Amino acid sequence: MARVRLADVAALAGVSMKTVSNVVRDYPHVTPEMRKRVQDAIDQLGYRPNLTARRLATGRTGMIALAVPEIDHPYFSELSRHVAEVALERGLRVILEQTLSTSEGEHAVLRDREAGLVDGVIFHPVSMTSLEISRFHRDTPLVLIGEAAVPLTTDHVMIDNVVAAAEATRHLLLLGRRELVFLGAVRGDVTVTTDRRLEGFQLALEEAGIRPGADRVLTADDFSPEAGAAAVHAALDAGDRIDGIVCRDDQFAVGALRALHERGVETPERIAIVGWDDTALSRYSFPQITSVSPDKRAIAEIALAMLVERIDGLAGPGRHRIAPHRLAVRDTAPREGISALQR
Template identity: 55%
Template sequence: MPRVRLQDVAEHAGVSTKTVSNVVNDYPHVTPEMRARVLASIAELGYRPNATARRLATGRTGTLALAVSDVSIPYFAELARTVARQAAARGYRLLLEQTGDSIEAERSMLLGRESGLVDGLIFQPSRLETAELARYTLHAPMVLIGENAAPDSVDNVMIDNVRAARRVTDHLVGLGCRRIGFVGHEAGGISETSRQRLEGLHAALRDAGVPVLPELEIATSAIGAAQAEEAVGAALDAGIEVDGFFCRDDLSALGTLRALRVRGVAVPDDVAVVGWDDVAWAPFVQPTLTSVRPNTERLAQIALDLLEERIAGESGPGRHLIVEHSLVVRESAPASRPR
């Protein structure tokens, strides 16, 4: 079948091609009645805007990209859903890129933006250094999210991981924990995320007069519940003594809970457990999981605000902004427990 053209929609709706273009590009000065008539014709004819033609006419494609390391990690899946919903409310489509925690994939993805498929990018880097990231800002508007260091020239949105980790540790200490383990940092080379969370743990322990015990810090071969269960189980079988676990993320917490349950260790009576990300299933595991909750709604909103400003021509220095977090207290590490 021949492709439906803008002119075909205009003739079907009885309006000018300019009016159809205004509706397609979501310009605000179209009356509701006219917009409804054009949208009805678009739906009936099956019209699809030509992205190349749209870019030639407006300089934009109406498409953004979100790039993260691994969409199978629940936090990134939930973040992607939030960004996609908010982007759609602003009139954008969203492309999702997965870099696989590979520096080559991160470079390839950034350079690929020169093809003109997207107007801007929200990117969670895990491997690229700041100097290299700074060079890529020349190609298209970009906003970074996450804990990795950001160039002064690039916008970045994150939560304060050190402060949040201190909050977790203070909560565990308040429950009477004195031998607090950390689960989930990478065995093959610690990430900036893990480094900051360990920094907050150590600082809070020192402030509370509680020993920092590196032997209680349990690395895993990869981010995942199975890897955490294996590592924690091996540590428990080797005789590790711990009364609280601070888990790098909720997947690590899930594996930790299972390792404890299999060995008959009661949570929270014997060992308290805190996760990080407060993913959708955290209130439904047994026991329900206490977890750090990043404000992903606010993170997505700020990232999109900054990106739209860059797309519109903002050329000032990078804005590095902190998004709030909270500690959601549930059964695995309650507000108090029997002494």
């Protein structure tokens, strides 16, 4: 089937190619009647603008890239949806890239982003350092999300992970829990996310006069729910005294919940659980999981706003923005009705 051309749309609408181009480019000085006439022809013919032609005509493609470590991770899946929704509201489309947290994958995002396909990139780095990111050419606007590299030259948005982890830990402490563990450290982890959240966990314990030892951190083989469950089983087998678990993410929280169920340990009566990311995993588990809830919509809105400003020509050093978060309190650590650890 032959590709529909701009000339075909112009012929059907009975207007000039220039008028069609103005409508496609969303040029403001087009009458509503003329815009509808052209849009009807576009819809009837199924016309799709040629990105290369648009780039030559306007210097833009109307597309951005979102690069995340794993597209099937619940947090990144939900965040990607928000980015796509906000981008659509701004008349932009999103290309989704997966880096798998590898140096090669992350370098490819920055190295290949100047191929002319996108006007800007929202990027969640894991392996790359701030210096590595800052050394890349800045021909394409870039906004970073997440807790890793934060070069002074680049815009960045994240939640305060230390504060959020301390709040989650204080929540369990206020419920009378004292034998808390953090789930968990992951063998071979190259991210700084775990470090930030562990820092907040330690801060809240020390504020409460509890000196945390190494046995307060459960280690998992990977980031899967199965690995989280195995870590909890191992701690219980070792006789560790536990009445509350602060989890690195909801996947670990689901794993912990499963392990406790398999051992006949009641949640929250004996052991309370707090997860992280407030994904569908926490909202639809049974019992529902209390979880640190980053405002994913706000992260998307802030990142898109900064990126569009850079696309529009804003210059200057990188800006750092903190997105809001809250603690979504649910069944595994409710504010009321939790008894002290049953011994």
